[in-house]
Amino acid sequence: MAQVVSHNDHPTTTTGLDHRKMLMWAFLGSDCLFFGSLIATYLLYRGKSITGPYPHEVFNIPYTSISAFVLLMSSLTMVLALAAIQRGDQRGLKVWLLATALLGTIFLGGQYFEFTFFVEHNGLNLTNNLFGTTFFILTGFHGLHVTVGVIILLSFFVMAWRGRVSQTQHLNIELAGLYWHFVDIVWIVIFTVVYLVEAPNIIG
Amino acid sequence: MGAQIHTNKEGHPTPQKYVIIAAILAVITMAEVAIVYFNLATAFLITILIIMTTVKFSMVAMFFMHLKFDNKLFSYLFFGGVVLTIGVILALIAIFKSAGS
Numbered sequence: 001m002a003q004v005v006s007h008n009d010h011p012t013t014t015t016g017l018d019h020r021k022m023l024m025w026a027f028l029g030s031d032c033l034f035f036g037s038l039i040a041t042y043l044l045y046r047g048k049s050i051t052g053p054y055p056h057e058v059f060n061i062p063y064t065s066i067s068a069f070v071l072l073m074s075s076l077t078m079v080l081a082l083a084a085i086q087r088g089d090q091r092g093l094k095v096w097l098l099a100t101a102l103l104g105t106i107f108l109g110g111q112y113f114e115f116t117f118f119v120e121h122n123g124l125n126l127t128n129n130l131f132g133t134t135f136f137i138l139t140g141f142h143g144l145h146v147t148v149g150v151i152i153l154l155s156f157f158v159m160a161w162r163g164r165v166s167q168t169q170h171l172n173i174e175l176a177g178l179y180w181h182f183v184d185i186v187w188i189v190i191f192t193v194v195y196l197v198e199a200p201n202i203i204g
Numbered sequence: 205m206g207a208q209i210h211t212n213k214e215g216h217p218t219p220q221k222y223v224i225i226a227a228i229l230a231v232i233t234m235a236e237v238a239i240v241y242f243n244l245a246t247a248f249l250i251t252i253l254i255i256m257t258t259v260k261f262s263m264v265a266m267f268f269m270h271l272k273f274d275n276k277l278f279s280y281l282f283f284g285g286v287v288l289t290i291g292v293i294l295a296l297i298a299i300f301k302s303a304g305s
Contacts, residue, residue, distance in 0.1 A: 017277060032288070075268050188261050
């Protein structure tokens with residue numbers, strides 16, 4: 001059978017879809033289950049801690065809102081990076097990739113500060129109550145995903161800086177973008193389920 | 205089935221539209237934060253929060269992740285996982301409730 005090669009230099013597949021993109025979507029669909037199980041665990045043990053500190057004593061919703069806003073805006077810069085490489089704008093690609101990595105790093109810095117504050121000022125850690133265990137595991141794994149995303153973005157930035165990301169290779173940036181947007185939508189859920197429902201008017 | 209790999213940018217929003225979508229997402233986030241400080245019934249607040257979170261989730265998936273413009277198979281793969289996840293969460297909650305009663 002003659003093999004037809006597309007503009008993206010990959011052989012035509014039986015579905016007409018790129019296998020790497022299919023694999024990324026399958027991975028993201030399965031990663032939903034990973035975070036779903038952690039969110040379910042957090043919800044199941046919500047309000048079951050027999051000793052403090054309790055969520056409403058430690059959460060600073062305005063502070064976390066800024067972190068959520070930063071991560072949300074990083075999704076914009078990510079999609080602008082993809083739009084840039086799709087039109088062959090190398091400078092735009094580098095600027096928006098760096099901006100996305102920077103916003104991701106700001107988010108991680110905010111999470112590090114939050115965790116440190118909880119441990120040092122509120123005495124909350126992984127083992128002193130159910131809230132601490134479920135909270136740190138859930139948000140910690142999300143932070144780990146963000147860290148992996150930042151490493152991927154910086155790797156692509158270095159490759160772009162060296163001129164090794166061409167317009168025809170935009171799928172690589174698209175795949176990195178899909179992962180990054182997924183990290184963002186997971187935080188959209190965590191922000192509501194973990195933080196906003198602990199607001200004074202709701203827990204009261 | 206077309207020979208072309210579905211990674212082209214046809215039909216994708218323009219950068220200006222991406223900025224508008226991000227602005228809408230930012231406004232919804234501000235509304236989410238603001239609404240929890242209003243003295244409203246808890247059930248109502250939680251319902252509103254779930255709706256706003258779902259809208260934000262869908263907007264990012266549809267526009268930034270391009271599910272609205274890409275092949276439907278990608279949507280099935282992703283939203284299949286999302287539906288399964290919601291099912292797992294509800295099942296776990298139901299199991300724990302019945303075990304505790």
